[in-house]
Amino acid sequence: MSRPRILSINDHASENLRYIRETMERAGSFTAVPGWGGVFMGGTALAASIVAARVPTREAWFAVWMGEAILAFAIGCWALIRKAKTARVFLKGPGRIFALSLLPAMFAAVVLTIVLYRYGIYALLPGLWLMLYGVAVVAGGTYSVRLVPLMGICFMVLGVIALALGGEWANFSMGMGFGVLHIVFGAVIARRYGG
Amino acid sequence: MAKQNKLEVHAIRPGIAPRSRAPKSPTQLDRVIHEPVRLGIVSALAVNESMSFNELKDLLKTTDGNLSVHARKLEESEYVLCEKQFEGRVPKTTYSLTTQGKRALENYLTHMEGLIRTARDG
Numbered sequence: 001m002s003r004p005r006i007l008s009i010n011d012h013a014s015e016n017l018r019y020i021r022e023t024m025e026r027a028g029s030f031t032a033v034p035g036w037g038g039v040f041m042g043g044t045a046l047a048a049s050i051v052a053a054r055v056p057t058r059e060a061w062f063a064v065w066m067g068e069a070i071l072a073f074a075i076g077c078w079a080l081i082r083k084a085k086t087a088r089v090f091l092k093g094p095g096r097i098f099a100l101s102l103l104p105a106m107f108a109a110v111v112l113t114i115v116l117y118r119y120g121i122y123a124l125l126p127g128l129w130l131m132l133y134g135v136a137v138v139a140g141g142t143y144s145v146r147l148v149p150l151m152g153i154c155f156m157v158l159g160v161i162a163l164a165l166g167g168e169w170a171n172f173s174m175g176m177g178f179g180v181l182h183i184v185f186g187a188v189i190a191r192r193y194g195g
Numbered sequence: 196m197a198k199q200n201k202l203e204v205h206a207i208r209p210g211i212a213p214r215s216r217a218p219k220s221p222t223q224l225d226r227v228i229h230e231p232v233r234l235g236i237v238s239a240l241a242v243n244e245s246m247s248f249n250e251l252k253d254l255l256k257t258t259d260g261n262l263s264v265h266a267r268k269l270e271e272s273e274y275v276l277c278e279k280q281f282e283g284r285v286p287k288t289t290y291s292l293t294t295q296g297k298r299a300l301e302n303y304l305t306h307m308e309g310l311i312r313t314a315r316d317g
Contacts, residue, residue, distance in 0.1 A: 010314035013307040019231070020238045020304065027239035027246070027254055145253065191282075192249075 025097075033098060033141065033148050037079020038186025041072045042179050049175030058122050065125075065174070072178070098140045105136035123167030130177045131159025145192075151185040225303050227272045232257055232265040237274060237300050240292040245278070248288040266290060274299055 048068035052061050080099060109132040116124055134155030141148025155177055162173035228234050235255045239246055246254075252262050269275040274296030278289045292300075 008314065009310055013310040013314075016234070017304070017307050017311075020234065020300075023235050023238040023254075024242045027242050145250075192247075 033144050033189060034076075034079035034083040035186045035188070035190025037076055037083070038182045038189065040075050040079070040186075042182030042184075042186060044068060044071050044075065045178035045182060046175055046180070049171045049179055052174070053171040058120075061170075062117065062122060062125075065129075068178075098144065101140040101142065102136040105132045105139060108132055109136075123170070124163065126167075126170040126174050127159045127161075127163030129159075130162050130173065131156050133178075134159055145189070147185060147189055147192075151181060154181055154185075224306060225299055227268065227274060228299055228303055230265065232261060233269055234303075236262075236266060236269060236290070237292065237296055240275060240290060241297065241300055245289045245291040248290070251290065269296070272299075 045068060048064055052064040055061050055064060077099075109129060112128055112132075113125065116122070116128070134152045134157075137152030137155060138149045139152075141152055158173060158177045158181070162169065162177075165173065228237050232255060236251060239251060239254055248259075248262065248266075251266075252259065255262065266275065266277065270277050272295075273293055275290045276293050278291070280287050280289070
């Protein structure tokens, strides 16, 4: 049997304060991920996959998805801020931690996109985007509900499949990932965890 | 979206007399929240307008029985408000912090800070 830990009153009080602070941080980030924002992002991604399948050139295809990325980023920021305000937890709190955790993988995605665009290697882009977005979501969702990192893992798996399938399936895999996965997980998060 | 049917809102369950163990004076330690699960519930609700039973269970990594016992104690002391609803056919219990609960947490924080200050100065 383990001996009970003996703490001074000072240590005990400090430990209690630390516990309160950590619980508040986790409780905030627990519900910081916006579900309805994910559904909206999924809707615009599905529309983008339909438009991208109809454009005649690779440059136009690239422009459609870049436009969608900017739109999705704006929707994501709006939804994150909106949910943080609803929960009275502004961006200086857990919402900010979630957003900052996404940044390293997003930065890598931007750099690699520029490099592959310069060399004209478009076929690798969907797999790369899906995989790095998945990495970003797994990192951001570490302290969130289990569904968030699970969604990230689904994106990573789909990224591997997209890389294996090649450029011909680009719009299908992008629509399945950024469209369907966002809508399904977003709806479940919104329903279970309030918005 | 599932239709929500509100069943009941209560701070104290009907038929149960409040057995408040709240401190009589601000300098006295509040035994109601001086317990990890209850302190966790109050802290989590302090940064969220409301949280469901399942969210609190996942967050505090505790069991259904344990959470319900401690949530009941907080209800009896009127620190949290319990709301029971139906989302479609699925029952959903949500908790929120009352003004009394917020005050209790503030007093508890002041008390802990006071203990640290006294230990450091003395």
